[in-house]
Amino acid sequence: MRMSLKRLGLISVAALAMTSAAQAQQTVVWWDFLAGGDGVRMKALIDAFNEEHQGDIQIDGTTLEWGTPFYTKLQTSSAIGEGPDIATYHLSRIPLAVDSGTLSEITDEDMEAAGLSDSDFTNAAVEAAKVDGTRYAVPFDQHGLILYYNKEMLDEAGMLDENGLPTGLDGMDNFEAALDEFTTEDGQYGLSMPTGDRYRAVYSFFGQQGGTMFDAEAGGFFPTDEDVEKLATATETMKRWVDNGWTPSQIESPASLALFTSGQAAFFIMGNWEVPTFTDLAAKGEMFDWGAVELPVLFDQKAAWSDSHAFVIPANAGQGMDAEKREAVMEVIGWMDRHSLDWAGAGHIPALKAVREGDEFNALKPQSDYAGFADTAVFDPRTVLAGPAAPLGDAWGNFINPATTGELDPADAAAEMRDDLNSQL
Template identity: 35%
Template sequence: MPQMPPSRRSVLTGFGSLAATAGLGSAASGCAAPSAAGAGRTRLRFWHLYGGGDGVTMQAMLDAFRAGHPGVGLESATLQWGPAYYTKLGMAGAGGRAPEVAALHLSRLPGFAPGRLLDPFDLDLLARHGVRPEHFPEAIWRRGASGGAQYAIPFDTHPFVLFYNTEVCAKAGLLDGNSPGKREEDGEKGQGKRGAKGRSGGKARLRPLAGVGEFTRALRAAREATGHPGLVIETLGNDTVGPWRLFATFYAQAGGTVLDPTATRVTLDDAKALRVLEWMRSLVEDGHAPRRVDYTGAVSRFNNGDSAFLITGEWEVSTYLTTELPFSMTRIPNLFGRPSAFADCHTFVLPHQADRGGASNEAAHRFVAWMLRHSTDWAAGGHVPAYRPVLSEPAYLELHPQSEYRSVVDDVALDPPAWFAGSASAMQIELGAALSGVLTGSRSPRDGLDEVRKRLRDLLATPDPFGGRA
């Protein structure tokens, strides 16, 4: 028997501290969508949080779906990114009056009480439209399941990657001169039409960098070539999450975990965590990275052309393709033993409806399958399609540099499956603040680790507003 959805009051209690950081009112004011379902058309409402370049791309995809499906009245609503979006979506599911389909970060799934705030997908219905479980990386697909049902269908993965300035790297002798035209992965065709606006590196490729020692030598060579720090990373800022994502990348490479599989116990490994934190601290102490840079500053400093490397999310590819910066991208090097990189995934979910079913539910499944099959367009913004058949399509392989780090789809390090984790979550903000001090010098690595452990325990002690997973 389906579980009853929580009350609106319990939803507001659970999301309240997050909503306060972004403003629930602003989310509510942006949720109304004009009616697009005329007589004889099936109504299909889609809520999402895509702005900027992603928003432009999404709108084009939605227009293409409308053109090809005149019998479906697709209404889309773009809500404010972050806590406000999740508050609004949770309230809609709690009331059973939600849209037919919505976007959700995969890492936020446990906090949406699958079976209460979300309805499961009909996998047979998806299969009729050409989408099956075997089309996705197993680990990502598995994270979308709960209680034997599938509640989230992965659209992409958006990982931390290594941006590199090809001119600076050439001066520093860091490009792969042994095979001048060699592509990082088989099947790539050269600079595609999506990269034509920028100077995205041509055939210049960064030589493989493995291990802390080799990466450090590359940073030193870059500094000697330019007189500037070789690496830019986000170290501080209001609600900064960059330090957490940086740590999560390399701690996962070291084989460490943060919480146990049930997300009820802290499992931090002191030796592995301190090894990573001490290396992170050395980046600024040894002059390889600026000490005090917020997110916007990191993006801008790399665009100045003085630094060899930037570690950030692949979504910034759109920024650099519109400038004259000579750059390319690759996976974050394996420095600590495993080729992992922090990531999250955009997914499609079915918010709970008291009367879900019929033509509108079928249209929701058809819409999700269509978006997956056409996700080459979505990949132009840097995201790696989760629907594997797209990864071998010539149109995707011609995207440069977006297709060059596609193999990371099998090595993503997601936040632990806790209701308080994930994108725009309390955990990322809390731990980002704790680790920011390690980079800026206000905390030692030991103090930073102790503070991370304390904040994790505080989060674990906070009652789950939905009373545990379905």
């Protein structure tokens, strides 16, 4: 009997140890909206984190549909206390999420637990992560509008320096002269850019003029007549490129991409997320020598449309997060930011300065050639109407994109966009 009791005691101790170990491991429920190449890279990061943190923290990841379905599900789930512990989010949508009570504040103490502080990121990203001075997100990357170029065409025109970077493109006259030079009667264009994405270029050029899109205290959207004029000027710029035949009037994203990759356009303006597309084509021998740089400065200052993938902690009504779980969540966030060099392979710029300014990133091409836009990024304004799948995007599509093709007068479109958005405040 004593032998049996001893054996039972050993079994009990072992079971207790196993239970204690199981309780010690934290499971962090994760939602993201990342598909395609982004999704593959994020899954690899999650797997690497889980392997490194076995027995301590494990991420239980789920990918949901991008856009309205994701944001709606996160908002409703958080409202009934059934949201995840952590989620990816666009910084441009933070004001709307805060207004709906979806997100939990991320305090300075939380950031310290992750080994992070505001000084580790660009001012633009830090401000975009806050509402009324309160932080609700931690930036993971900055993605924005850049200029892709055909190195072979520019080299033949004598427009490349010794490092293979374009020369002589800054200034409206210089850039338009380049567009004209590369446009021919046999179907070659100076520029390819999808019609539906032109608003990003217009917003960039608006930012290059120092325009203010939104100021709650000064009257809302485009608060002065000068701001409306700057929007009209930026829109007229793109319309002029269409009118002169330097870029197609109406072209969908796949056709616009094909126009550039087939060598029928010298330049392609699009977000940095197309970098993997060109990298993969080049690896298969199906792409010419290409590069990517910041947008040329056509007006007064550097500026480019930008947004940021970031991490947020849903509020989850009635489900308080205990200290151990919160510490685990912040460990996930800090680890992801410190390992964001792998994410940069998708073309994104690491938000964490230590990664972005490191030797390994500087050796990454063409990412390091356009990384400077992170410091002069123009984010959506701090308003509940901004962000992907939000009213601001509808306004761009309803007024500005059509004005670039002559369906609306640029000045009228700018004024109508202002009035439409202000009517929704």
